[in-house]
Amino acid sequence: xxxxxxxxxxxxxxxxxxxxxxxxxxxxxxxxxxxxxxxxxxxxxxxxxxxxxxxxxxxxxxxxxxxxxxxxxxxxxxxxxxxxxxxxxxxxxxxxxxxxxxxxxxxxxxxxxxxxxxxxxxxxxxxxxxxxxxxxxxxxxxxxxxxxxxxxxxxxxxxxxxxxxxxxxxxxxxxxxxxxxxxxxxxxxxxxxxxxxxxxxxxxxxxxxxxxxxxxxxxxxxxxxxxxxxxxxxxxxxxxxxxxxxxxxxxxxxxxxxxxxxxxxxxxxxxxxxxxxxxxxxxxxxxxxxxxxxxxxxxxxxxxxxxxxxxxxx
Amino acid sequence: xxxxxxxxxxxxxxxxxxxxxxxxxxxxxxxxxxxxxxxxxxxxxxxxxxxxxxxxxxxxxxxxxxxxxxxxxxxxxxxxxxxxxxxxxxxxxxxxxxxxxxxxxxxxxxxxxxxxxxxxxxxxxxxxxxxxxxxxxxxxxxxxxxxxxxxxxxxxxxxxxxxxxxxxxxxxxxxxxxxxxxxxxxxxxxxxxxxxxxxxxxxxxxxxxxxxxxxxxxxxxxxxxxxxxxxxxxxxxxxxxxxxxxxxxx
Numbered sequence: 001x002x003x004x005x006x007x008x009x010x011x012x013x014x015x016x017x018x019x020x021x022x023x024x025x026x027x028x029x030x031x032x033x034x035x036x037x038x039x040x041x042x043x044x045x046x047x048x049x050x051x052x053x054x055x056x057x058x059x060x061x062x063x064x065x066x067x068x069x070x071x072x073x074x075x076x077x078x079x080x081x082x083x084x085x086x087x088x089x090x091x092x093x094x095x096x097x098x099x100x101x102x103x104x105x106x107x108x109x110x111x112x113x114x115x116x117x118x119x120x121x122x123x124x125x126x127x128x129x130x131x132x133x134x135x136x137x138x139x140x141x142x143x144x145x146x147x148x149x150x151x152x153x154x155x156x157x158x159x160x161x162x163x164x165x166x167x168x169x170x171x172x173x174x175x176x177x178x179x180x181x182x183x184x185x186x187x188x189x190x191x192x193x194x195x196x197x198x199x200x201x202x203x204x205x206x207x208x209x210x211x212x213x214x215x216x217x218x219x220x221x222x223x224x225x226x227x228x229x230x231x232x233x234x235x236x237x238x239x240x241x242x243x244x245x246x247x248x249x250x251x252x253x254x255x256x257x258x259x260x261x262x263x264x265x266x267x268x269x270x271x272x273x274x275x276x277x278x279x280x281x282x283x284x285x286x287x288x289x290x291x292x293x294x295x296x297x298x299x300x301x302x303x304x305x306x307x308x309x310x311x312x313x314x
Numbered sequence: 315x316x317x318x319x320x321x322x323x324x325x326x327x328x329x330x331x332x333x334x335x336x337x338x339x340x341x342x343x344x345x346x347x348x349x350x351x352x353x354x355x356x357x358x359x360x361x362x363x364x365x366x367x368x369x370x371x372x373x374x375x376x377x378x379x380x381x382x383x384x385x386x387x388x389x390x391x392x393x394x395x396x397x398x399x400x401x402x403x404x405x406x407x408x409x410x411x412x413x414x415x416x417x418x419x420x421x422x423x424x425x426x427x428x429x430x431x432x433x434x435x436x437x438x439x440x441x442x443x444x445x446x447x448x449x450x451x452x453x454x455x456x457x458x459x460x461x462x463x464x465x466x467x468x469x470x471x472x473x474x475x476x477x478x479x480x481x482x483x484x485x486x487x488x489x490x491x492x493x494x495x496x497x498x499x500x501x502x503x504x505x506x507x508x509x510x511x512x513x514x515x516x517x518x519x520x521x522x523x524x525x526x527x528x529x530x531x532x533x534x535x536x537x538x539x540x541x542x543x544x545x546x547x548x549x550x551x552x553x554x555x556x557x558x559x560x561x562x563x564x
Contacts, residue, residue: 097525104528111535175505179498187501191489192536194505196528198512199537203527206520217418218517219425219510273436273503281431289424294506 065186066136067255068177071300072190073116073131074250075170077142078313080109082166085146091156098207105163105200112193130189137253145314149230160208162312165234167201168220168267169309172234175297176264198295219292225268233307237263244301250313260301267296372556375542376445380437381562382494384447385542386504387433389487392552393480394430395452397423403459404473411462411473415521419477422514429507436503451554463522474522481515482530482538483548484508489539494563512537 083106092098114120117138118129131138146152149162174194181187202218209216215223225235244260270277270290277290285293304310375384401423406416437446456470463472471479488508495501516527530538542559550557 101525101527104525108528108531108535111533115534115536171509175502175509178492178505179501182498182501183493183496185493187493188489188539189536191492191505191508192539195485195489195508195512195537196531196535198509199516199528199530202513202516203520206517206527217421218513219421272432272506273499275432275435277428277432281428281435283427283431285424285428289421289428292421293425293428293510294503295509296506297502 064134064136064256065181065184066131066134067257068180068190069116069131069134069186070136070139070253070255071177071248071257072174072193073113074139074142074248074255074313075173075303075309076109076112076116077139078144078309079166079170080106080113081142082144082162082312083109085144085152086159086163089153089159091154091159093156101203101207102163105203108196108200115189115193130186134186136255139250139253141251143314145312148312157208157211157213160204160211161231164201164204164208164216165231166309166312167197167204169234169298169303170197171201171295172264172298173300173303173309175295176299176303177258180258217292220267220295221288222268222291225266225291235267237266237302243305245304246301248300248304257300257304260299264298264302265296267291269294269296370556371558371560373448374558374560375447375562376441377561377564379495379497379500379563380441380445381559381564382491382504383433383437383441383500384445385491385559385562386488386507387430387437387447388450388553388557389484389545389549390426390429390433391447391450392452392549393484394423394426395450396454396457396476396480396552397426399454399459400473400477404462405460409461409465415462415474418517419473422477425510425514448555450557453552453554456551474518477518478515478522481511481518483540483545484511485515485530486538486540487542487545487549489537490541490545491563492539494542496563 083102086092087102087106092102114126114129116130117140118126118132120126126138126140129138149158151158152162171194174190174197178187178190178194181190205216205218215221220235224231226232227235245257246259247254247256249255268287268291270287272294275281277293278285278287298308302308304313375381375388397419400411400419404410404416404419406413410416411419434446454476457473457476458465458468458470459473461468461470461472462474464470464475465472485508488504488511492501492504492508495504515530519526519529528537532538542562546557546559
């Protein structure tokens with residue numbers, strides 16, 4: 001990747017861009033010295049961080065990008081550890097495509113962690129990464145609390161259901177905070193992770209179908225919002241404003257959370273932007289099709305609630 | 315650019331383009347199969363001519379957020395028309411779809427019709443009917459709706475292959491258009507739709523070859539993103555009208 005060439009290309013369409021940086025030299029110096037320059041400059045999120053700063057406040061909503069990224073990191077760490085424990089439990093049927101599929105998903109979650117928290121060097125210490133590049137201290141050590149799920153260690157079907165819930169929740173979580181990155185290059189990175197999580201979710205749902213759960217579709221149907229615990233709450237709203245957290249702390253690192261704005265839509269929602277999808281589009285659509293054609297967002301306060309991912313953090 | 319086959323231009327398409335474009339284009343080959351990909355490449359090669367001789371830029375998608383919404387509306391029109399055709403024409407059994415696949419594709423057809431109708435309603439409401447992109451005329455002459463997958467030696471895409479191409483392109487298009495959106499509410503709606511497109515994409519990929527649901531990922535585990543300038547030359551090969559997306563998001 002030719003870092004300066006990218007800046008030059010952008011500058012061609014936006015003559016002001018170079019002026020937004022202190023100077024090209026300052027940008028380059030900010031990258032550090034020696035080999036680190038090359039390594040960090042090659043990290044998409046680091047490049048994004050520069051542009052994010054350059055454009056900040058112009059098109060984006062004023063939020064600390066570092067907190068949004070750290071929030072994403074918390075979820076990715078949870079997912080990565082979840083898959084590590086799923087694999088370690090040894091319940092994936094040997095010799096089936098599930099082995100490769102779970103490993104593939106696990107690899108992506110690890111890559112997302114590396115992107116956000118920086119890759120681990122010798123001795124396991126992580127350096128660089130998007131959270132640091134934006135001025136934050138990345139979370140580390142967040143683990144999946146398997147003991148919160150009955151039979152987790154012995155039931156493969158339970159493991160797949162939890163995987164589905166985590167993936168679908170991750171998709172909802174990225175959606176919920178995308179507006180805070182409005183108009184920035186960081187948004188593009190977040191969207192690229194977001195759609196990858198949706199692909200994971202679809203595949204895990206298909207895996208469950210192939211395990212005999214014939215109601216399991218790659219997309220979220222109305223019935224999912226009526227699932228019993230522990231899956232059901234992931235598809236509903238349901239926390240009360242009184243319990244909505246305003247911050248999240250783990251391992252001495254605290255991030256502020258956006259104010260809770262009342263319950264987000266449930267996944268069986270059939271109204272979008274004030275339009276009843278079933279009846280107001282000039283054709284009649286079923287509730288299942290109306291609900292499945294749009295995924296819903298969740299706010300951070302809801303995702304981190306004990307009823308959802310927050311209850312699985314250890 | 316038209317649908318007339320061009321015999322040259324692929325080489326010149328490879329320079330004077332941003333560094334990453336050839337990689338994306340190669341990815342599309344992978345998605346769509348070599349034959350249709352080659353068509354896209356040849357047509358993409360025409361882009362340069364269009365830029366140097368802007369006689370007819372085609373139907374403008376509009377500027378700013380309306381442009382982004384019309385851009386999405388154009389892609390959803392295409393997808394909805396495709397699945398409507400699958401629903402109407404593609405047989406069950408033999409070289410056609412399995413009953414399971416047909417049932418699921420009927421659901422996808424409904425999702426895409428909803429997306430199309432939703433954008434039509436939203437653009438009309440928020441920007442006025444005069445800003446709404448017209449109904450497009452799809453050109454599916456490169457797709458064989460009787461074949462589940464691309465038949466050996468055929469220059470037409472099978473249904474699953476075409477579906478994968480549309481869905482992966484749709485995901486990359488939404489991912490790339492996100493940063494062009496200036497209104498938070500529109501970004502949320504686009505986010506609500508793109509993850510459903512990603513579910514479709516993963517599913518159809520698994521139908522073609524189980525386990526390939528996420529093979530669009532790069533070395534950082536990131537999905538693809540493409541700009542309107544990258545997406546439209548490919549989408550254009552399936553639309554009779556000429557589209558101008560040069561002011562989308564601007």
